[in-house]
Amino acid sequence: MTEMPVIHGMGSAVKRKEDVRFIQGRGTYVDDISLPGMVYLDFVRSPYAHARIRSINTEKAKGAPGVVAVITGKDLQPLGLDWIPTLSGDKMMVLPTEKVVFQMQEVVGVVAESRYAAADAVKLVEVDYEPLPVVIDPKKALEEGSPIVREDKRTNHVFHWEAGDREATDRLFEQADVVVGQDMYYQRIHVSYMEPCGCVAYYDSVKGTLTIWMTTQAPHVVRTVASLITKIPENKIRIISPDIGGGFGGKVYVYPGYIVAAVASIATGRPVKWVNDRSDDHPSTAFARDFHMRAELAARKDGTLLAFRVKAVSDHGAFFGDANPSKFPFGLFSICTGSYDLKAAFVEVDGAYTNKPQGGIAYRCSFRVTEAVYAIERLVDIMAHKLGVDPAELRLKNFIPPERFPYRSVMGWVYDSGNYAGALKKAMEKIGYEELRREQEEKRKRGELMGIGISSFTEIVGAGPSHTFDILGIKMFDSAEIRIHPTGKVIARFGTRSQGQGHETTYAQIIAEELGIPIEDITVEEGDTDTAPYGLGTYASRSTPTAGAAAAVASRKIREKAKKIAAHLLEAREEDVVWERGRFYVKGAPAKYKTIQDVAFAAYTNPPPGMEAGLEAVHYYDPPNMTFPFGSYICVVDVDRGTGEVKVRRFVAVDDCGNIINPLIVDGQIHGGLTMGFGTAFMEEISYDQDGNVYGANFMDYTIPTAVETPKWETDKTVTPSPHHPLGAKGVGESATVGSPAAFVNAVVDALWPLGVTHIDMPLYPWKIRRLLEEKGYALDK
């Protein structure tokens, strides 16, 4: 029998297919697209966080060299496009007609022959503002007498949301021996993709078609919504999401630039390019987190954890635009019982409008799972310290044991599979936990501050089953369409959109695994709504759980048909034909076989009598449940008593994302997520002064980790397959962003606990720690 080719199926650490173009500067990002006659859009932005617009004078700008159009909110009003719906059933301003509601808000669009001419003319637009009182603190926003952000609402209150059993939880708190509680603020951060948002919009008035190349993670939903609000028929709208320079949730949203570019193209008949400058992008696109919480945990004195409760206020800025599944206004925060077998839990969240841009990005997170993990993992650590028990020991005592899966949490989620102690023990062994604790004890005696922090997180990803999950009514399935050409080569298209996750490789690996066709022969395409099957897009770690599953199921449909063709070719009965990856043979006679390529050729040249020609399949995968990736992270830090600086000495991450498609890519996802978590924990924050002036509006003021600060990550894995996913995979893109912040903070607090420090809000700036050391009389002046 001839050797079968190397196909690079499941588990192969094959190099990525997409890299060939990226390493040669041949990627096509939005700003690389240039069309004949293209003009450029730039924006006049608000200097005020809250102000009434008395007047806008565009005359000088209109007369400036190269200017072809100036667009205000009044121009959008007759089109019904001055406000558009958000993904959460609220609405957002495109351009203001009455007042501005956050600093750097888009006010007037200027279109000119070059980006330089557009920027020049922006300065010539005169806007007369009457400043209004500003509300920045979401708790104050909910108080009586606060300035009201939205004229169309009488209140700044967005929603009240509850989950769990309040009475049962309160009862357990009353009966508990030990209760710990902590006020915590999860700061406002920006996803900081390297490629700012932008688009090229072109309305062809002859064909009546609107094509938008845009930085979007969810092109199909954008097309549907665009059709509904513009009344342009959906078959005349084409959204193309080209190569995307990072998304992380920030490119799920529709921003005013996209709308104004489309309107400008309709108005001018020319292609219009809009690309944000970083200093415009950072302060005006959506934010993540910004969550004020009071979390409490109840336990028996033997360390049995009983109940968890959270009362919180979330800041949504001026528009409630969270890309949440519609039944979950605060996302999947109810995963907050985490990895523990609790008896009851209750959470309540109030959302508030403030004079900031919209918040609520599921930043590399499956809808508020990051906040939930932070809450429970911080509180478990505080409880361990309060009880005087090792934080690892307390976790091991309270983990949901492996034999309890599938496990129904008190919040109603059915966890698919898990082995939490397995992951934690592996991390402890790898880092040498016992030895580190001994070292810490010795260092404490010498007055040195060393800390060890653990985070044993459980995620909920892969939204989601259609009975529970939809966005604007569209069920959260995802899709694959696979077509085998006569020569056995493949084109496969998906409803998702990679922004760096490597789908062109991993989806090809799935198909390779299922059909025995080498990945070199498989072309994967995403992002073009004219060619790809409908899907909800890539965010919330959903690509592998949904579209990846669709790839497997569609491949299996193809294999079914291929088997019939093979039987025909082998002149055997179908039930006697055996599949072995890449070929069919008659039972007992493996030497006589037909390869999948032979079968593909026959599908077009010699199909069995009565069979439809061709070899292709489409599948829309509706997951039966969410997947629940998990892991344990351990972080070791040394705190400088002089400067307050924290050195992350080691960080071990043991992840379990079920069966792995490509270990190289999984490693890369973990490294990247850990670095984002590190940035969140130590350096990233968008803040505002009381007048609503934004701090952290560009990469000078908003520092993200460079290669110098970033620790050298150590990764490992356990493998607990998902029982319901066709490949046993769970998704991994967000585990590290979700799981790591608590590990960093737990480590630093662990170092400072003997001084009486129970919590420090992120980011853990050196000055904050220095100040604490001073307060405790523990600072050194070198």
Next chain:
Amino acid sequence: MTALIYPADAKVRLELTVNGERRVGEAEPRMLLVHFIREVLGLTGTHVGCDTSNCGACTVVLNGRAVKSCTVFAVQANGGSLLTVEGLARKGRLHPIQEGFWEKHGLQCGYCTPGMMMAAYDLLQKNPDPTEEEIRRAISGNLCRCTGYVKIVEAIQYAAQKLRSDPSWRSGGD
């Protein structure tokens, strides 16, 4: 370098060597080199990620030194020699830096990659055998939001090793 006094509204004719070829083009005196590279020369591999010279996505090698092309006027490059990502490979053969990034999974979204590779190119010209610490310092002006840098460091180590063992890559190129 030529004198830097030009009339504000006039277009200036520039002539320079780009990836080994003579190229001419026109630019307003205020035009940034990155816009000249992308929009006049049509080489879109060099990216723009910020407007404060922090991110390094626009890094190119000008006259043998890595520069952030958003912080150089096009006219300052007049008469000079420019190497961009498009000029790294030679005769269809990937440069060891490109090979390293591919082998070691040194990229994800690919947006920072060209700038990161040009910073690495600059480093390895000056220091063929850098330590990990030296590599991390050398790329600290280039932000990556996807990889966490571990694999970028490995990619540059791979390239350094390969360049040391293959002298055919040493001369020329910019």
